[in-house]
Amino acid sequence: MKLRSFVGVGLLLSLTMTLGQPGVAATPTKKLLWSQEFNEAAGTAPNAKYFKYDLGGGGWGNKEMQWYTEDAVQTNGQGQLVITASKIPATQDGDLPYNCFGDCQYFSGRVNTQGKVRFKYGRLEARIQMPAGGGVWPAFWLLGSNIVAKSWPTSGEIDVVELRGREPNRDIATAHGPGYSGANGKTNVAVAPQSLAAGFHTYAIDWAANKITWSLDGKAFHTVTPATVKPNTYVFNQDFFLILNVAMGGDFDGGLLDTSIEKAEMKVDYIRYYSINGVGKVTNK
Secondary structure: OOOOOEEEEEEEEEOOEEOOOOOOEEOOEEEEEEEEOOOOOOOOOOOOOOOEEOOEOOOOOOOEOEEEOOOOEEEOOOOOEEEEEEEOOOOOOOOOOOEEOEEOOEEEOEEEOOOOEEEEOEEEEEEEEOOOOOOEEEEEEEEEOOHHHHOOOOOOEEEEEEOOOOOOOEEEEEEEEOOEOHHHOEEEEEEOOOOOOOOOEEEEEEEEOOEEEEEEOOEEEEEEOHHHHOOOOOOOOOOEEEEEEEEEEOHHHOOOOOOOOOEEEEEEEEEEEEEEOOEOEEEEO
16 A cells, blocks of 8 residues: 655654665665655646646757657556656648657656755655657656756766666666766666566665665665766765656667657656655755
């Protein structure tokens, strides 16, 4: 049974989990500080207290082929938030009426907590069923809250998970910062035994001062520290906001978009944020 959405609940959970290097057990105290459980009726938009939309097209700096809309992000009445990428029908003369990098091929959705909720340290996790297919690009990620003042990549970016839809068993985890962004990001991949689109999986970061560790279904597979990014600057000891989206096409998958795909859905069962041993902070606005 799923929890109801709540903020700032003093619920303490003690359990054994893996932190840092795989196989090294610890028994941290986790305190749930913020969650979204998406138990609302079907067709409900994400909670406007915490989320806002990114809208429109233009390629998003990556030659992407989707036009983001509000309607593409809704609950399904089964305890999940669903981001749906759907084929844009052509007009009678064959034109597509939206501009991306060229004509947009899909409607899709992207939501974020910028200016509403930000996080620093602790554990952030989401249970997600990913979409698959050539050129489908789902992601659960974070950007530095100072992005307006500092711009990307100086602001920092933490990709909790990205997926290339043509390789749906590969969980791609990356940290981007000044001097290590784009193709030079600090990346590792967890290879699952089957497609991550076949069911729900838990994607998480355990985040402390000068250290981020990524895990898939509780198994750690990637760590970034200041030593990892030397001689460049480590930019992750600050507040970040989260983003969920499904892009279509773009540079990440080499521009290989299978336009025969009619629909691709990213289903988010929950997002939960914990402090670990008292370390971790969520800030509303």
